Amino acid sequence: MLKTKIKAAQISNLTDARYFAAWYTDWLGFCCDTTSPNYVSPELLHAIRDWVEGPQIVGEFGAQDAAYIHDAVKRLNLDVVQVGFFYGAKELENLRGLTVIREIVIDPNEATDLNATLEALSPLVDYFLLEFSKNNISWDALKNNKNYFNINTLKSCCEKYPILLSINVKAGEANELLETLQPEGLNVFGGDEEKVGFKSFDEMDELFEAIES
DSSP states (O other): OBSSEEEEESOOSHHHHHHHHHTTOSEEEEEOOTTSTTOOOHHHHHHHHTTOOSSEEEEEOSSOOHHHHHHHHHHHTOSEEEEOTTOOHHHHHTTTTSOEEEEEEOOTTSOOOHHHHHHHHGGGOSEEEEEOGGGTOBHHHHHHOTTTOOHHHHHHHHHHSOEEEEOBOOGGGHHHHHHHHOOSEEEEEOOOOSBTTBOOOHHHHHHHHHTBO
16 A cells, blocks of 8 residues: 555556556546547547556546536546646536546746635635646755745645645655655656557656555
8 A cells, every 4th residue: 555645647558557556546547638639538448447446537627618527527437527727716616516636737937826726726626736747846846946836835735735746756755755745645647658568667666665655
C-alpha cells in the first residue's frame, strides 16, 4: 500500500491501467476532452476498464458543458469527473450530484489568491488538483526558489482542503514533500507504450517504492 492517494492521469493503454491498478492507486483518469490529443474513445475506455479492478474511473474534461458531462458520466459509467478553469462556481453548481475534481494550474508568474479560490469553490468540489507540472515546476524549485510560490501558503491550503498535487518530484524527495505539505494525494501521468503491451516503469517504480508504507 502507498502512504498517500494516487491519481494516475491520461491513461490511454491497458499496460498503464494494469500497472497502476496493481499498485492500488485510487483513480485512473481518462481524457474525455474531444479536442485534446490525449482523447480516449469510449470504446477504448470501456475495453480498458473491463480488464482492471479497484481504482475509480475519472473522466478528465476540458471546456465541455455540464449537460455533456452528465451524459458522459452515464454513457461511460464514470465514478468521478475532473474539470478545469472553465468551471467557476456557477458552472460547478450544474455538476451537483457528481464527484468532482477541480484542476487549478499554478502559474508562478501570475498573482492569484489561491486560498480565496479554494474557499469559494470548496462547497462544490470534492478534491482540488493543483497542477504545477504543466509549467515545469518541480518540488525542488518550489521549496528553494521563493519566486515560484509561497510554500507556507501551499502547506496551509493542504491543511484546510482536500488537495492532490501534480508536481515534478524525484523518488528521493517524495517523502519530504508528503511530510512537509501533507496533501490528500499525488497526481501522476500515464504515457505511450514503447510497443504494444510493453513499457518501462522504472522511474514510476522508484517513486512508488519510496512512498510505500
